[in-house]
Amino acid sequence: MKNIILIAPPAAGKGTQSKMICEKYNLVHISTGDILREKSKTNVELADLMKKGCLIDDNTMTKLVSERLKEDDCKNGFILDGFPRNINQAQLLSDMNININYVFYLNVDEEILKKRIVGRISCPNCGSVYNEQIDESMPQKTNICDKCGNNLIKREDDNEESFKTRYETYILNTFPLIDFYRNNSNLYEINSTDKMTTFNEICKVLNGEI
Ligand code: ADP
Numbered sequence: 001m002k003n004i005i006l007i008a009p010p011a012a013g014k015g016t017q018s019k020m021i022c023e024k025y026n027l028v029h030i031s032t033g034d035i036l037r038e039k040s041k042t043n044v045e046l047a048d049l050m051k052k053g054c055l056i057d058d059n060t061m062t063k064l065v066s067e068r069l070k071e072d073d074c075k076n077g078f079i080l081d082g083f084p085r086n087i088n089q090a091q092l093l094s095d096m097n098i099n100i101n102y103v104f105y106l107n108v109d110e111e112i113l114k115k116r117i118v119g120r121i122s123c124p125n126c127g128s129v130y131n132e133q134i135d136e137s138m139p140q141k142t143n144i145c146d147k148c149g150n151n152l153i154k155r156e157d158d159n160e161e162s163f164k165t166r167y168e169t170y171i172l173n174t175f176p177l178i179d180f181y182r183n184n185s186n187l188y189e190i191n192s193t194d195k196m197t198t199f200n201e202i203c204k205v206l207n208g209e210i
Contacts, residue, residue, distance in 0.1 A: 001101055002027055002077035002206060005084070007177050008106035010053075010166040011116040011158075012192050016129050017106065018081045020199050025206060028073050032061060032082035034127075035068070037155075051156045053165035055085060055173065062092040069098060086173040090180055103181040104202060106192035110167060117163045125150035 002025055006014045015031060022029045036056060040047035049056060065083050068074070084090040093100075119133030123145035130145075130152060131137035139145065143152045157166065181187040188205050192198040204210045 001099065003099055003101050004077070004079045005100055005103045005181070006079060006081050006106065007103060007174060007181070008192065009108060009110070009113055009170045009174075010163060011113045011120060012106045012108045013129075013195060013198060014081045014106065015122075015127065016195060017104075017192075017198060017202060018079045019127055021202060021206070022079060024203065026076065028076075028078040030065065030068055030074075030078055030080050030083070032065065032080075032085075035064060047156070051162065053157055053162040053169065055169060058086070058088050058092065061085075061089060065093070066096055069096065084177060087176055087180055090177055101186060102205065103184075103187045104205075105178050105181075105187060105189045106198065107189055108192045112193060113167065114160065114163060117158050118160060120158050121152040121154050123148060123150050124153050 004021070004027070006018060008014045015033075018029045018031065021027065036046065036050060040050055046056065061083060065080070069078070080093075084093050115133070116131060119131040120129065121132055121139075121143070122129045126145060126148045128145055128147050129137075130139045132142075139152060144150070145152055156162075178187065178189075188202075188210075190198055190201045201210075
C-alpha cells in the first residue's frame with residue numbers, strides 16, 4: 001500500500017512531485033492548499049488568512065482531511081500534500097488510525113525557495129507549475145499552459161512578504177514533524193533542488209530499491 005505524506009517548505013515542489021507520483025502509481029492527490037484555495041473563492045475570511053500566509057485552524061483542517069480520506073478512491077493509496085502541518089495535526093491524523101507507509105521530507109534551501117515563489121505561476125485547470133523568472137521552467141508561450149492551453153495564474157500568497165510568514169511558520173510548526181516521523185521510522189529525506197532527480201529518488205523508495 002502507498003499512503004504517503006509529503007513534508008516540505010513552501011515552494012519546495014510538493015504539488016509538482018505529488019502530481020507526478022500520483023500519475024505513475026495511480027494514487028489520489030489530496031492537496032489541502034488546493035482544497036482551501038477553492039473554498040476561499042467564496043470565503044473572504046479564509047482568503048485573507050491564506051493571502052497573509054497564516055495557518056488555518058487544526059480542527060477545520062482535520063475534519064476536512066478525515067472526510068476526504070473516507071472517500072472510496074483513497075482505498076488504493078493517496079498522497080497527503082500540505083497536511084499535517086504541525087504536531088497537533090500529526091497527532092490527530094494518527095488518531096484516525098490510517099496507516100501511513102511513507103513520509104517524504106523534501107529539503108530545499110531558503111534562497112532557492114524565495115526565487116521559486118516570486119516567479120511561480122500555475123495552471124488552474126491541470127495544476128502544472130511554471131516559473132516566469134527561471135529559464136528552464138518558463139512556459140513555451142507567455143502565460144499559457146504547455147499542457148492544456150489554459151491561462152496561467154499567480155497565487156495571491158506567492159509574494160516575498162507572504163513567503164516570509166509561510167517560511168517562518170514552516171520552521172516553527174512544520175519542521176518539528178520531521179523528528180516526529182523519524183521516530184516512527186518511515187521517514188525519507190530527499191534533496192529537492194532538481195525536479196527530475198527528486199522524482200527519481202522518490203520512485204526508488206516507492207519501488208523498494210532503497
Ligand atoms: P505552500 O506549502 O506553498 O505554502 P499550500 O498550497 O500547501 O502552500 O498551502 C497554502 C496555504 O493554505 C497555507 O499557507 C495555509 O494558509 C493553508 N493550509 C494548507 N494546508 C494547511 C494545513 N494543513 N493547516 C493549516 N493551514 C493550511
